[in-house]
Structures are given as C-alpha cells and as structure tokens.
Amino acid sequence: MTKIGLIGGIGPESTISYYRSIVHRVRERLGDHSLPKLSIETLNAFEVFSFCKAEQYDELSDYVVDAINNLAAAGAQYAALTGNTPNVVLDKLKAKSPIPLISSIDATLRVAKQRGLKRVGLLGTVFTMTNTFFQAPFGQAGIEIVIPNVEQIAYIQSKIEAELEHGVVTDETRDGFVKIINTMKQKDGIEQVILGCTELPLLLNDGNSPVPCLDCVDIHVDAIVDRIVRA
Structure with a gap:
C-alpha cells in the first residue's frame, strides 16, 4: 500500500476523524486484517490562524512544508492536510513539497461536478471563506461559490476558534449554523453547502442541514483511500 503522511492538528478533532475513517475504509476495501501505512505530523491550528491574520504567508508555507519534509523523511509517498485553511498557500506548498499533495479542494470539486451543482455555499x-482557493477552481468549473455576510463570517470564525477546535459541540451553535445555511438557501439559492472547515462535520450533516452537505473530510478521505489502495 502507498504510505500517506497526514498534516494533523489543524485541528486535532478532524485529525482523529481522518485517522479513524481512513483505517475503517481501507479495511472495508482490502479486508479486516488490512491497515494503512500512515504517519501524522501535528501542527498547531492556532499558529496557522496567527500566520493568516498577520498575512505572513511565506512563514505559513515554511511551517507546513517543514511538516511535509518530516513526513517524507518518514517514508510518506503522498501528503494530505487535515485542515483547509493552509490551502491559502497551496501554490507555495506544491512548489516546495518533496512529495505530491492529495488536495481536499480538488476532491470536493470533483464531487460537486458529479452532482451537477451550479451554486453552493461555503462555510x-x-x-x-474570504480567500479564493475554493472560489477560483469552482468558478472555472462553472460552479458559483456563495459565502455568508460579514457578521455571519465573524460568528462562524469565533465558534470555530473558541469551540470546535477544542472539540466543544453545542446545540446552540449548531442552531446558529443551521440558521446561516437556511438564510443562504432562501436568499442566495444555494443547492448544497461545503463544510470547508474540517471541524464542521462535528456540527453539521445531511440530517440537520437545510441543504445537503459537501463534507470535505468524507470526500477527502475517499480520495486518500483511493490513493492508498491504488498501489
């Protein structure tokens, strides 16, 4: 099997989901006695946020590439980010990385195209939400990305930093996110919503969202498992 290196800690809750899901899906594909070859290099999500807030993108790319280098040294043949925010420097990462990256953005776009979507929300x-690493490739594929308003964006960010990154999940916060999605459905006509933070599946799924979800973790894990078993 191909060995995968996961950039974890961005955040820790999603890293756990990635590991568990990859293990389970490899066993489903190859049998109960099969386990994937994985290494995890943990970064700090709050360091990533600090780099982004200060627009220190060279420092951010160096921070992530150092982790990728460690994974490559451990024998990883491909790397995958367990968080989407560092994709703000994806072009820099691709240029500096010693091994190929399995992109959550590319995987999510493939599924959106398969579903025939034309307008999707992004949380x-x-x-x-405010950078273009989702908007640009989706736009080129003819899929419009809609984001919440300024106040809603601030609310979402505060809940991610103060709660979800720490594994805190409350009904009140879930209701707040559902209200935002419902507004985007009614006002902007979104067909589905991208759960573009890998902690959002802690809160949202097809069962409680006003529109179906493009769950980046679920979609990305499928792409990673495809690469693992393809060898």
Whole structure:
C-alpha cells in the first residue's frame, strides 16, 4: 500500500476523524486484517490562524512544508492536510513539497461536478471563506461559490476558534449554523453547502442541514483511500 503522511492538528478533532475513517475504509476495501501505512505530523491550528491574520504567508508555507519534509523523511509517498485553511498557500506548498499533495479542494470539486451543482455555499474559517482557493477552481468549473455576510463570517470564525477546535459541540451553535445555511438557501439559492472547515462535520450533516452537505473530510478521505489502495 502507498504510505500517506497526514498534516494533523489543524485541528486535532478532524485529525482523529481522518485517522479513524481512513483505517475503517481501507479495511472495508482490502479486508479486516488490512491497515494503512500512515504517519501524522501535528501542527498547531492556532499558529496557522496567527500566520493568516498577520498575512505572513511565506512563514505559513515554511511551517507546513517543514511538516511535509518530516513526513517524507518518514517514508510518506503522498501528503494530505487535515485542515483547509493552509490551502491559502497551496501554490507555495506544491512548489516546495518533496512529495505530491492529495488536495481536499480538488476532491470536493470533483464531487460537486458529479452532482451537477451550479451554486453552493461555503462555510469555513474566515480565511477559507474570504480567500479564493475554493472560489477560483469552482468558478472555472462553472460552479458559483456563495459565502455568508460579514457578521455571519465573524460568528462562524469565533465558534470555530473558541469551540470546535477544542472539540466543544453545542446545540446552540449548531442552531446558529443551521440558521446561516437556511438564510443562504432562501436568499442566495444555494443547492448544497461545503463544510470547508474540517471541524464542521462535528456540527453539521445531511440530517440537520437545510441543504445537503459537501463534507470535505468524507470526500477527502475517499480520495486518500483511493490513493492508498491504488498501489
């Protein structure tokens, strides 16, 4: 099997989900006695946020690439980020990385195209929602990305930093996110919503969202498992 290196800690809760899901899906594909070859290099999500807030993108890319280098030294043949915010420097990462990256953005776009979508909402950190690493490739594919308003973006970011990154999940916060999605459905006509922060599946799923979800963790894990078993 191909060995995968996961950039974890961005955040820790999603890293756990990635590891568990990859293990389970490899076993489903290859049998109960099969386990994937994985290494995890843990970064600090709050360091990533600090770099983004200060627009220190060279420092951010160096921070992530150092982790990728460690994974490559441990024998990883591909790397994958367990958080979407560092994709703000994806072009720099691709240029500096010693091994290929399995992109959550590319995987999510493939699924959106398969579903025939034309207008989707995007929830995530403020850096994910206000930068173009989702908007640009989706726009080129003819899919419009809609983001919440300024007040809603600030609310989402505050809940991600203060709660979800620490594994705190409350009904009140879930209701707040559902209200935002419902507004985007009614006002902007979104067909589905991208859960563009990898902690958002702690709160949201097809069962409680006003529109179906493009769950980046679920979609990304499938892409990672495809690469693992392809060898």
